[in-house]
Amino acid sequence: MALFGFGVHYLRDWMHDEDYDWDSAVANINSFRELENYVSPMQYWLFGFKDRNIEHEYLQALIANSKNRLLLGFFTGLLLQLFPPLTFMVANIPFFEVAQYSKYWYFKVFITIAISIFLFTAGLVAIFLIYRMPWVENKILVLHIVEFVYLGYIVCASFRLVDGINDFDPVLGRMGWVILVGFDFITPFIAIFFMNLPIHLSLEIVTLGVAAFLVIIPLVTGAWAKITPNGVRERLGELPEDFFCYNNNVCIDIYLFIYLAPVLVLFLISLLIIIVSFFVEKANRRFFINRKIIQVMTKQKEELNLKRSKEQQELMYSIFPKAIADDLIAKQQASLQSSIDLNASLDSNSAKNFGQTMGHIGFDRDTLGRTMARMHQHVTIVFTDIVGFTSMSQTCPPYEIMHFLHHLFVSFDHLIDRDNRLWKVETVGDAFMVASGLGVFEDTKTWQEEEGTVELSSPSLSPSVLSAVGTNPWGHQGSSSGSFKGSARSITTGTETNMSSYSEDFHRIKSFQVKNVFPRSLSLEKFKSARSALTFGIGCLNESELHTMPTGKRCQIRVGIHTGSVCSGVVGSRMPRYCLFGDTVNTASRMESTSEPGRIQVSEQTYELLSDWTQYSWEQRSSVKIKGKGRMKTYLMNKENSRSGS
Numbered sequence: 001m002a003l004f005g006f007g008v009h010y011l012r013d014w015m016h017d018e019d020y021d022w023d024s025a026v027a028n029i030n031s032f033r034e035l036e037n038y039v040s041p042m043q044y045w046l047f048g049f050k051d052r053n054i055e056h057e058y059l060q061a062l063i064a065n066s067k068n069r070l071l072l073g074f075f076t077g078l079l080l081q082l083f084p085p086l087t088f089m090v091a092n093i094p095f096f097e098v099a100q101y102s103k104y105w106y107f108k109v110f111i112t113i114a115i116s117i118f119l120f121t122a123g124l125v126a127i128f129l130i131y132r133m134p135w136v137e138n139k140i141l142v143l144h145i146v147e148f149v150y151l152g153y154i155v156c157a158s159f160r161l162v163d164g165i166n167d168f169d170p171v172l173g174r175m176g177w178v179i180l181v182g183f184d185f186i187t188p189f190i191a192i193f194f195m196n197l198p199i200h201l202s203l204e205i206v207t208l209g210v211a212a213f214l215v216i217i218p219l220v221t222g223a224w225a226k227i228t229p230n231g232v233r234e235r236l237g238e239l240p241e242d243f244f245c246y247n248n249n250v251c252i253d254i255y256l257f258i259y260l261a262p263v264l265v266l267f268l269i270s271l272l273i274i275i276v277s278f279f280v281e282k283a284n285r286r287f288f289i290n291r292k293i294i295q296v297m298t299k300q301k302e303e304l305n306l307k308r309s310k311e312q313q314e315l316m317y318s319i320f321p322k323a324i325a326d327d328l329i330a331k332q333q334a335s336l337q338s339s340i341d342l343n344a345s346l347d348s349n350s351a352k353n354f355g356q357t358m359g360h361i362g363f364d365r366d367t368l369g370r371t372m373a374r375m376h377q378h379v380t381i382v383f384t385d386i387v388g389f390t391s392m393s394q395t396c397p398p399y400e401i402m403h404f405l406h407h408l409f410v411s412f413d414h415l416i417d418r419d420n421r422l423w424k425v426e427t428v429g430d431a432f433m434v435a436s437g438l439g440v441f442e443d444t445k446t447w448q449e450e451e452g453t454v455e456l457s458s459p460s461l462s463p464s465v466l467s468a469v470g471t472n473p474w475g476h477q478g479s480s481s482g483s484f485k486g487s488a489r490s491i492t493t494g495t496e497t498n499m500s501s502y503s504e505d506f507h508r509i510k511s512f513q514v515k516n517v518f519p520r521s522l523s524l525e526k527f528k529s530a531r532s533a534l535t536f537g538i539g540c541l542n543e544s545e546l547h548t549m550p551t552g553k554r555c556q557i558r559v560g561i562h563t564g565s566v567c568s569g570v571v572g573s574r575m576p577r578y579c580l581f582g583d584t585v586n587t588a589s590r591m592e593s594t595s596e597p598g599r600i601q602v603s604e605q606t607y608e609l610l611s612d613w614t615q616y617s618w619e620q621r622s623s624v625k626i627k628g629k630g631r632m633k634t635y636l637m638n639k640e641n642s643r644s645g646s
């Protein structure tokens with residue numbers, strides 16, 4: 001190709017003078033209103049961006065948006081070859097025969113017109129096919145076709161103009177060649193007005209066309225000499241002697257202006273084509289840069305939102321087990337989408353409503369109320385408590401106590417991270433509660449769930465007796481006012497939106513959705529859960545001895561463990577918490593409170609699961625009085641086992 005192809009391909013690496021970073025450019029832009037504040041990519045005056053990768057991307061975008069304009073331009077160029085050149089030649093064949101034009105002249109004129117028609121037709125078809133073929137990724141080929149067609153037309157039309165530039169003088173006089181060029185050879189360049197070409201390509205085509213048709217060929221063939229002052233004087237000498245302009249120098253300027261005016265108009269039209277192309281190119285590049293900036297800003301915001309969403313998701317997973325967190329997230333997203341759809345239907349200013357809706361981070365009460373509660377069998381609960389914490393709190397500054405608890409509990413958290421059967425339930429003061437074997441955050445190969453319902457026969461159920469629903473599996477005091485259907489044991493309330501009165505809500509409750517979580521291999525999993533709980537308790541004993549309390553004494557803790565059934569669920573709508581309920585929790589807490597400093601006390605149920613594990617030895621205590629339970633048989637792990645196992 002000529003200038004465009006040479007500049008795009010062969011000089012690309014040489015012209016590459018900048019590696020523009022879009023991310024850095026928009027680093028200080030906080031809104032679309034500040035688009036003018038960025039540093040624009042540097043540009044050559046004629047050949048576009050100095051970063052040739054950006055220039056290549058710009059040309060691809062320009063071509064993608066100029067499909068209709070390019071096709072329309074080629075179609076217009078084709079029509080301007082059919083009329084006037086071909087139509088004029090066909091319509092005036094009788095005249096040319098009378099004038100005795102040679103067959104060679106016929107052949108040369110018709111063949112050059114046919115080639116021009118073929119060029120524009122082939123270009124139109126080629127561009128159409130390129131746009132229709134998705135596998136042609138480099139659409140810049142379209143610009144090469146435009147360049148090839150017009151340069152081919154200029155060459156072909158030049159041959160026709162050389163032989164026919166003086167043919168119209170007998171009819172149109174000395175300015176016949178100007179009219180011929182204006183109405184026959186220059187007209188296809190008008191299509192460049194709306195083809196949306198790059199400025200350097202438009203400048204190349206128009207400059208070469210004007211140079212060939214208005215400068216070089218007229219100078220070589222002597223056509224320019226006809227409209228010079230000497231040519232005009234010669235023309236005036238041919239007038240009749242009685243004509244007032246005969247050899248009149250005053251008329252030279254008038255005739256010179258008449259002859260040169262059409263030429264100046266043609267030059268002006270060519271200049272206007274270039275000027276229009278320049279401003280269109282400038283607007284296109286500004287639009288491309290702004291669109292690119294917006295794309296980068298949108299991408300950055302999407303990445304930021306994705307990062308925030310991931311952080312919020314990780315936070316949810318740190319507060320709730322994965323199954324519970326996924327359930328809450330899914331329900332909240334559905335609730336947000338419903339709000340967005342409702343706002344869009346009620347208010348045309350949906351963007352504002354969307355922002356207000358997305359600004360709501362918390363979970364509404366309906367979402368939490370509909371979350372599935374679960375009943376878990378054979379869960380082992382661990383409680384730890386710091387010996388002497390109450391007296392320490394009375395003598396030491398609060399910030400020192402907080403600092404001490406933070407480091408101690410972080411070390412306990414590390415122990416939990418080692419075993420996926422463990423779940424940290426909560427910390428209250430110096431108490432640390434862990435559950436083993438809940439199964440809601442492990443894989444489904446080990447645990448399975450069953451659903452059912454709980455129906456309430458009493459419409460006066462209140463929150464105070466919610467823990468006693470059904471067959472009272474937790475053993476709390478109080479009567480049951482309902483019965484379980486099927487084998488399911490867990491409950492979830494389906495309260496209505498208005499939560500102003502809990503008693504009214506529970507009056508409306510007729511049934512609860514339930515889910516029972518249990519291991520597929522019951523005997524093995526309940527032993528593993530108890531073993532994980534015991535291992536954690538031993539680790540806590542050993543870890544606590546490495547910490548010093550603010551009083552200067554070595555830290556000592558008591559550990560209590562019990563195994564039984566619990567109900568889990570999310571409680572509250574403001575700062576919601578994943579909680580466990582049931583008599584198992586109370587009993588585990590009593591195991592801790594009645595344990596000895598530096599030792600682990602387990603209930604009989606837990607001992608039965610661990611008694612065959614010969615790695616540790618146990619000491620049976622005499623009957624221990626447990627508040628609310630009476631006397632229970634408990635077991636203490638021997639101290640040497642606690643120090644040796646971790």
